Amino acid sequence: MQADPLENFYLQFQKFVENNPNVISAARAASQIPESAKAIIILSPYSLYHVFPREWVSKAYRKTIVERPERLLAASMGIAAAITMYPALFNLKSSNNKLSSLNSPHVLKVHGTKWPQTLIKLCKEADNKLKNGKIEVPNNWNSGDIYLSSNTLLALKGSLGAIETGVDSIFNGPSPDHISNRAFVVIRPPGHHCHVSMPSGFCLLNNVHVAIEYAFDHYNVTHVAVLDFDLHHGDGTQDICWKRAGFKPDDDTEEEEQEDNKYNDFNKRNAKFPKVGYFSMHDINSFPTETDFATNEHIKNASTCIMNSHDLNIWNIHLSNWSTDEEFQKLYRSKYRTLFAKADEFFKTAKFEMESNSNENENKPFKGLVIISAGFDASEFEQTSMQRHKVNVPTEFYTTFTKDALKLSQMHCKGKVLSIMEGGYSDQAICSGVFAHLIGLQNQDWINEWGSEQVVKEIVRGCKPNWKPYKTKKKNDVIRIWAEEVIRLGRSMIPEFDDVIFKSKEKLLKHKQEQHAALTNDGKFNESLVTATISQRVTRAYAKEREYKKHDNIKKENVPFMQMNLSDEDENEDEDYEYDEELNKTFNRTVEDITIDDISRHLETLELIQQDDDTNEEDNKDKSKRSSSRRLQSSNGMYKIPSDKTTSNLKRDNNNRILSSSQQNHHHQHHTQNYDDSDISMMSHVSTMKHSTRSGGRW
Template sequence: MSTHAADSTIKIEPRSEADPLRIGTPLPLGQVSSKSAYIHPSSLAKAPTHAKIYFQDDCLNHRFIRSRDTSSIVERPERLRAVKIGLAAAIARIEEAEGVLKPSDTDISVEDELAAALGNMDIATSDGGLIRARSISVTRSTATVDLLDNAAVKYVHGDIDGDVYLQTLKAWARDSEDNITKKGSEMPEGMPPLDLYLCPSSIDAIQGAIGAVCQAVDAVIASTGTNPSIVATEPRRAFVAVRPPGHHCGEDTPSGFCFVNNVAIGAVHAHLKYGIQRVVILDIDLHHGNGTQSIVWQINEETYRQTLESEQSPSEPNAPPSTRGPQIFYGSIHDVLSFPCEDGKMSFVQAASTSINGPHGQYIENIHLQTYSSEVYFWEVLYKEQYSTLLTRASQFLDSTGGPGDDVMVFISCGFDACEHEYSSMSRHNRKVPTSFYHRFTLDTCTFADVYARGHVVSVLEGGYSDRALSSGAMAHICGLIGDTVQVDERWWDLENLIKLEKATKARKFGHPSLGDTDPEPWLTRTSELLSRLDVYRTPPQHSRNWVPPTSRTLRERKKLSRNSSTPDVASKPGKDTQVPVPVSSTSSSTSVSVPESEAVNPLTAKKLPRVILHVRRPDGTS
């Protein structure tokens, strides 16, 4: 792909047979105005692709109850509202691009919106006609699983000695209030106090998150099945907006807000239920998914052992074919200076820097985020020559194990905390990406999946803590999932439009948004209408009890960033309209400030980094 400047015309070059994906080709934003629309080549020839968004309201029940001071808690229920703002804006823009946004939408009053919201609170299995866009739908999932009675969960988090970790996790949550009253914390001593927290309803959130992920897997695989009526209604691509996140959790080691590994469980569910043998997991969170990589390594190791044994042991006549575990490619783009590597511990840094493709049956690729001096440099150098290598390696993995097939599925561990709009206290090292990264990388991943996996893509929310990072990243990401059906304009999430979006969706006293301007643009009015129906979160009442005083723990001192950083001003110097974290206040109970994962430590004790110990085995009763 190449561009020429004078008239900002985008010239689309045909793909070569040697590189059908055109991974890492020059992108137009580097050579034309940043205000120009970006048209991906796949949008010129593709048939409409249906994408579905999944919510699970049980995920809102995971809350910090240790004290009334939540100012240092960034993994909070309100994160999902910020995501819904971005998704509602994306849907409004997509409806506008498809020509189905009605002029009458601009006449909707706040009272009408609230009445509509009350009448649509029970959206469970469909969007009830709420979404007009042809290429996207929304499901409020009610799916859930039992941690102690689910084959995929036990495959990933089971233990040689039984379901010790899963039973312990349920006990931690069940006894959380009592333990806070008795000991001041619901988590065992030695676990980072602000990284991990539980309440009695956290298990509902965890089980609901897994249920929604597995439901999305079921739907995506059904979209290319043999039943025409099902195929017509199910999505080939899905985004599952759930919490708590999962990619830091190993087999029996919770870490970094994560208690179970949502994506790994989804991949194993696809393997056990549908025979998916080859899985690609692409992790674009700011932080390395150490838990996912450890689980993938152990699964691949077991599959490799099974392969060697079957090759060396002749099979008996008429013996059934031997069963093998899945082969998984794990690829991550992350900041190696941030959690879990921020303390420089060798095992974490080594794991986050490992790249191995084939030997010992392992397929791991880790790429470190870099600072960038301009968006031209980001797209033409970093994205083209480094970050897109993730998809190149994934292609090599699938080509070496049989090529495209029905047994392939693609997952995205989708964190938005590398976004240019993330809090500077979370993204301290200026290893950021432009918001449009979430659009273009998603487009490229979908093109990759179309070639290798019949288009099957399931994306699952991981990190992202600033409201602006979450809303803009989610907006760009969902436009990537359906972007080959409509012409997407990357100006939709530029700073000017994000500020308009925030004003239009700012929560007011009685829960409904303010439309801000007296004559808002149609897409903003439609966004507010959609949000009023999608966002049902209300802060649950707190039980009356003796609260633990606010923590006396302080943050470690950090060296100031060098003034000659090569990161552009837009990513490192907030202007007056740029979102910045709120100062920590012991009296704040509704506003969260961004504190990096694992920053809060007890000054009297050395911080203990969790080990990820894996003993993967197939659960009893599975083949």
């Protein structure tokens, strides 16, 4: 039997579930949620093997290489944090058995035939050059941002496999009941700077456009809206949109033109499916439009706004400075949300054109998809060397933006959303950004305590290769105890962390011991333990809990982490640490019973049954009845447990911070406008050649 790549994670998760009664109680709700309603997270172990290979450089130079395998470890911490809050709403998949060719049709349609061949050749030649102390990339490339080795080819094949797995997961599952609407693909290197045949800004293949072609080839997706919130303009993604519109790329490498669709005298030919709209918010002063070094062409490209003309739909918005949460919320409502209005316009026009010109459109029915280019380098936690111009977004932004993307997708794409990881380079930015993004991907609310500096600081401790748990903790320090649970889950998520990042014999030994522990008494491997989904493990742990209650004479060895009796002694390993009692109290309240109360709210607010275009009216009526019944069932008291400790009953201020009882009274008397947009239409907020490197150096 092939070992399950998620085995180690699930063994660790089983311990977490059994130790936490608030998670065990979620089993009552987990059984009510169909697998199709869960968000799929795609892990890409092969992406780790793209490693900076120049061994002769100094340590100081190595520190400037921010696109590194550790980015996946930081992402895993964010994933683990989201799972601890909502274990019944996520499923993990590993693309460990999926390596795809750079010569796949969906890659060649984006990059032509020459670029993949060139990239393959350079990767294969890189090792010999490196052995001789030579730079392995061509002289006209930015060697400060881009590096190659033979393992880079493995990483790229693995990333392509993960992308395909992500698309398959939302259009074709093991069964109709296992097709989710939402998937997050965690890969590296990023892709949105890569042009048709020119790498840039860490990017070697344009992951988003490859996903689009794959979705078109395999699932007949005709229209895609790409929403890009990376700090940097996705110049490569935008340029390929011009190619899709029929314009000849500047770096075109196609051997020959199609006989039935040649370029005219102005280097334009007919556009073909799939049609793509690109909608980006970014810092106009950062790469590839770095202040003092940007060309006028790059600045124009990063500022392009054109809709429904010449087969183009492109809209760019520049990030602005803000100083308070209220200022940012106003910015988001009046400026940044315009992207969704433009994407909505793109889809509406596409539907009209498809219906009006059915013959010209080869009788293709409209089929839409929303793709998020999920870069987290605009985060308030990103390192200053990357975020040099002091424009950023609060962590909550990633939840709000993602929830708006869900609304857009529900309006036009039957809820289908594919998110692909782009930038984000500090551990703090990636961890907190992924955490908030996944909360939004399941239509839940972000709680500001989760993104506090202290919480993020505790989680990212797990990104250290030689991480060790605290020997002692304050017994009421819920944050540190919870963070260590998250760290254990995150570090166990991808076994290849041991080979690439940890390189620890102790970890490998522990892995073998846990494999041995997974054996049943008769020495046979417990397959059911390995293959269970997250929600199934929650349910099994709940069954165990009931058994404990039946037999009072059985002594329970595991102690819930909220109730661990730990030493009050402080260690010198963190001398600047100050225990925040109030933050720990409010953080504790945010996780108590959350999986019961908010799961039921999830079922009420996020449509689970989509009406198919090819069903008749009676079928649609039946589906509507079933959908209404399911929503009523979720709120009729079957498992929605009213409690003054659940998060929905905690009053919050405008910034989603929990208020004490006295503060609640004061807040009621002096109420200010709350920016809850859940019932507001996104359309109502619309107001009518030198380069720097992405990592900050110069060419």
